[in-house]
Amino acid sequence: MRPELWPAQSADGPESMNTLTFKSNDIHCDGCAASIVRAVSSLSGVHDVKVDVDTKTISVDIEESANPDSIKEAIEDAGFSVT
Numbered sequence: 054m055r056p057e058l059w060p061a062q063s064a065d066g067p068e069s070m071n072t073l074t075f076k077s078n079d080i081h082c083d084g085c086a087a088s089i090v091r092a093v094s095s096l097s098g099v100h101d102v103k104v105d106v107d108t109k110t111i112s113v114d115i116e117e118s119a120n121p122d123s124i125k126e127a128i129e130d131a132g133f134s135v136t
Contacts, residue, residue, distance in 0.1 A: 079132070094129050099114070099115055
């Protein structure tokens with residue numbers, strides 16, 4: 054049985070965090086989820102990435118200083134369209 058969520062490595066975050074949520078109909082399997090986690094978790098200001106294969110959603114916990122456009126771009130560069 055596969056886990057529904059793929060957590061990224063998380064660090065102790067600052068007091069002020071936000072969560073971004075994206076949807077991608079291109080997510081089909083655990084490999085897709087792992088690719089997204091790898092692409093996004095290394096970005097500056099990202100603390101946690103979760104991908105739900107069943108709902109095709111990506112949740113990213115970020116610091117306020119993180120750039121949401123960079124996160125979207127990283128997902129797209131990994132080969133996944135986002136809405």
